[in-house]
Amino acid sequence: MKDFRCLVGVRQPARPLAAAVRDRIGQVAGQLEQVEHIVTVSRLDRPDGGVALVNEWRVNPDVPPALQHLVTPDMLGWLDHSEWEPGLGACRWRIEPFFMREAIRCDGVTRFEPAMGGRGARAAFEGRLDIDPSALSTVPMSWRAPASLAVEFLIGTLIPRNFRKTVEAVAGLLETGGQPTSAP
Amino acid sequence: MDPVVAIAHAPGADAGSLLDRALELAGFHAAMAERVAQALSARGACSAVVVPAMDAFAADSPAAADPALVERLLDVLFDLGVTDAVVGSTRATAALWLENRDVFVAADLLGYRYETPAGRPYEVVDLAEEVRGDVFPAWGALAGTPLSGAWLDADLRLVVAANRTDEDDGYALCLSTLLSVLPLTDKDYHYRYRRDAGEVTAELLAAAPPHFAVVDAVVSAHGAAGGRAPHALRTDTVIAASDAALADYIGALKMGLDPFVSPLAAPSLRAARPAAGTRILGPLEAWPGWINVEPGMLAAAAARRGFVTADRALRPALQQVDRELFPFRHPANDWMNRTFAPLAGAGDGGADGARLVAAVNLLLGEAERAGTTWGVLFDKDALRRRETRLNIDPAAVTDAEYDALAADLSIQAELLRGVAADARGLRWRFDDGAVLFDGARRFPVPFDAFAGAVPIHRAIQFMNDYAGGRALATGLDAEGRVVRQLERNLYLPQPNYTAVGGGMVIDVTKIETVEYAPRRQRMFWKTVKSENGSAVVDDGIVTFEALGEDTLVTIWGRQQFRLPPLWAALDRELAPDVKRALVADAYHRFLDRTFANLEAAAEGRDVRLGRSWSDASEGEPLPVEQAAELLKRLPSDGRFDLAGAVKALLRPQPGSAPQPVRIDADGFRHFEAAPAAVPSPLGTAMSGALEDLRHAAWVDAGAQS
Incomplete structure (x- = not known):
């Protein structure tokens, strides 16, 4: 099991920032490292103001040549299931990867807090990665170590790093005049 | 108040x-x-x-x-x-x-x-x-x-x-x-x-x-x-x-x-x-109970700072950081920091770690010194250019000092009259511990074209082994040409081989004047300060004059540089004939290479040695980023050219001066017309080593072809 955490500070107030992360994330996919696209698969607006979202992420990381026959392009992505609080202070999320789906459990919470005297925000991203060793047994013995390393890299590094870049890109979007499509 | x-x-x-x-x-x-x-x-x-x-x-x-x-x-x-x-x-x-x-x-x-x-x-x-x-x-x-x-x-x-x-x-x-x-x-x-x-x-x-x-x-x-x-x-x-x-x-x-x-x-x-x-x-x-950084550790840190690449690579690894607040941007730095920062901060008041770091720093400092010596002797373009300030107050230099310069130096130039030029056109003799010398070279370039391409007020910057400095024009004529100037020049240790025994960079600050006539231009300089004490005297005159359809360049100088203790001791033991031979050889090299540089400058080529600093706000890419780039280029067959990789990490960055494939007898650098085909990793390592040796031999041979 691996815990990961990422704290990002930006010069945009917390609520507009959170709203933009929730509603406009697809617009910044092109600015993110090794991300092809982010598409909202489903959205459910709850009566209390909360939102349940499923976004599909497609990524194109540099897979080592030795693993390329094991990790095919259709595996490179995940579904991001998220449940946003009505006040936009936090969202709980769960990642459902296309690669070794049954072996990987990854979930966490993202919090948006006011900072810089209300002029900015801190976005804290915390998650946990759990890989089921028994599921890994389907992988040939000689490839288990590199496969687990690849999984750890993809999920333990790529996702938090992309979270940072996502928040910074969304803040940039707001700074250049863009407004969230759905006000909180 | x-x-x-x-x-x-x-x-x-x-x-x-x-x-x-x-x-x-x-x-x-x-x-x-x-x-x-x-x-x-x-x-x-x-x-x-x-x-x-x-x-x-x-x-x-x-x-x-x-x-x-x-x-x-x-x-x-x-x-x-x-x-x-x-x-x-x-x-x-x-x-x-x-x-x-x-x-x-x-x-x-x-x-x-x-x-x-x-x-x-x-x-x-x-x-x-x-x-x-x-x-x-x-x-x-x-x-x-x-x-x-x-x-x-x-x-x-x-x-x-x-x-x-x-x-x-x-x-x-x-x-x-x-x-x-x-x-x-x-x-x-x-x-x-x-x-x-x-x-x-x-x-x-x-x-x-x-x-x-x-x-x-x-x-x-x-x-x-x-x-x-x-x-x-x-x-x-x-x-x-x-x-x-x-x-x-x-x-x-x-x-x-x-x-x-x-x-x-x-x-x-x-x-x-x-x-x-x-x-x-x-x-x-x-303060009671206060613990300072020990003097030896300060000296060791200074030694490491001289090795810029190593210093930039190590700082992220050694700094204690709350990574929750300030995560590392690069996973490699994160890993190195987790591994080394606790060690480097260990002990009471961080003393044990500081001593460990000091030992590493001293080793890196020695490596840098060795690398610099190698660069001075064999690979000058690998050295970093020097940047500095003018270290005299321009307002403190009087008109009288400028005005006296031409007459003072011209009479001293007369002191070589009667000295016969040797087979390569050099005249020289000792003068109170200094060397008086002159030499001339005729360039098949019309005077106006030559003087237009080589501004005479920059002549010193084209001299052999000029490593950097700062010039300030303090007087212009009606045509906007520099007639008065202050200049601080840094040169590689002279002769270059003294770098092995602690030879200093020559650091000289000069007052300069320039005279312009229709068919002759002259620049006079007199050293007024040597910040590091490396020079006792370094005065000179350079003259560009029309000679038929050609240009004649004459350089006169009076120089005395301080030798480091090792070489000074050897110098005292030298037989007069050996010493004369060494001096003559040094000035042959100096004049040959300076004239080669002037010809190159007349042709519009960049003759500056060394690699420049980046003007980007972020400086050069961090070593960890350079290493990551190298790793990305790892050949898929798994073979890795370690020597080539290390060399690439320490050598000039993209955009800096290309490396010459050879330097000829006149000091001209020759370059490949197009990038060479990608060699095998082993071939790269071997050819790199051979190229270094060949380059070393060429440079060491000086003007000898």
Whole structure:
């Protein structure tokens, strides 16, 4: 099991920032490292103001040549299931990867807090990665170590790093005049 | 007001009351009220910029000024009538390897609340966002670099330092904090490696000094590892001073240090040394229990700083960081930091780790020295160019000194009359320990074309082994040509082989005049200073004159350079004939290569040796990024050219001068017309080694083909 955490500070107030992360994330996919696209698969607006979202992420990381026959392009992505609080202070999320789906459990919470005297925000991203060793047994013995390393890299590094870049890109979007499509 | 420094000390007192006491003792209110009143009456507004020490990597770190104390100071300013008080800083080198180091975010994470205790909102500003050029003198170390407009324009400029030891400078107080107003991001690269930190600080102080300085010594950061692994020590003191250098002087005394131990502070301290009229109020006893960085460790850190690539690679690995707040940008730095930072900060006060780091630093320093020696002898284009300031005051050079130059030197040039030229056209003889010499070369280029392509006032910069310097034109004729000039030149050690035994860079500052006639131009120079004592005399004349359809260039000089002890001892034992042969050989090389450079300059080719520094705010790519790029290029067959990779990491970056494939008898560098085909890894390593040896042989052979 691996815990990961990422704290990002930006010069945009917390609520507009959170709203933009929730509603406009697809617009910044092109600015993110090794991300092809982010598409909202489903959205459910709850009566209390909360939102349940499923976004599909497609990524194109540099897979080592030795693993390329094991990790095919259709595996490179995940579904991001998220449940946003009505006040936009936090969202709980769960990642459902296309690669070794049954072996990987990854979930966490993202919090948006006011900072810089209300002029900015801190976005804290915390998650946990759990890989089921028994599921890994389907992988040939000689490839288990590199496969687990690849999984750890993809999920333990790529996702938090992309979270940072996502928040910074969304803040940039707001700074250049863009407004969230759905006000909180 | 007379210079004043106040030390407010009260065990157990809170930071706010200590600040109030120090400001009161130092006469802060009276001094600042006058400035505030002037600004209010002139503009109806008064601005203040407070620059606090934010060079910390954890919340509540004693290596940073306490945000609560800074916010209290803002309230004092507002109470005085300041209408706009802000906290200002810039991103520093750590922003290149850590996340969340933007000024606004870092301020927030370090505890700034953007609101004073009295409820007044204030802004944190990035002083790199609006900058001005042409602030620093053209002859100075900071010539051509920008400075924050907000800092320049502020009616009140204040600096608030933390009270901490420092591995580079012994201590880091107000003057060190002041570098935060300089806008280029990689502070280490631009203001420490590329330029002399002491010169930078002195010029910054001269251009836009703070009006008051405060040292937050309520909880201090001491220890043998400095800010790399700060150890908190309650010292219950605030120091306030009318002058940042004076605050540093007293702060260093309180640490039990010679204030001049800091190369960053020393030049500024000499100008602000306590003198008649200076008031020092409060106790000067050293802090009990204080641990400093040991002198040997300071020397070792200085040795490592000379190895720029290694220094930039190691700093992220050694710094203690709260990675929750400031995560590493690159996984490799994250891994190295997890592995090495705890070791490097181990022991009581960080002493054990500091000794380990010092040992590594010394090894790296020796490696750098060896690499530099190799570069001087065999691979000059691998050396970094030198940048420096003019180290004499242009206003102090009189007309009489310029006017006397041509006559003084012309008569000395006559002293070679009657000396027969040798087979290669060199005339020379000894003169009171110096060497008088001259030589000429005829270039098949019309005079006007030659003189147009080679501005004679730059002739010295085309001479053999010119490694960098600074020139300032101090007089122009009606046609805008330079007729008077001051110039500081740095040359590689002469003769080059003295680099093996500690030969110094030749550092000479000269007064120069230039005469222009229709068919002749002459430049005269006389050395007036050698900062490092490397030269006793280095005077000369260069003449361009028309000779039919050609141009004749004549160089006359009188030179005496100091030899390092090893070579001086050998020199004394040399048989006269051997010595004469060595001198003649040295001047043959000098003239051959200088004439080759002049011909190249006439053809529009760049003859400068060495690699240039990056002007990018972020400096060069970090070593970890360069290493990552190399790894990406790993061949898929798994073979790895370690020698080639290391060489690529230490060698010039893309965009710097290409490497010559050979240098001919006249010193011309020959280049490949197109990139060579990609060789095998083994081939690269072997051919690299062979090329080095071949290059070494060519260079060592000098003019011999």
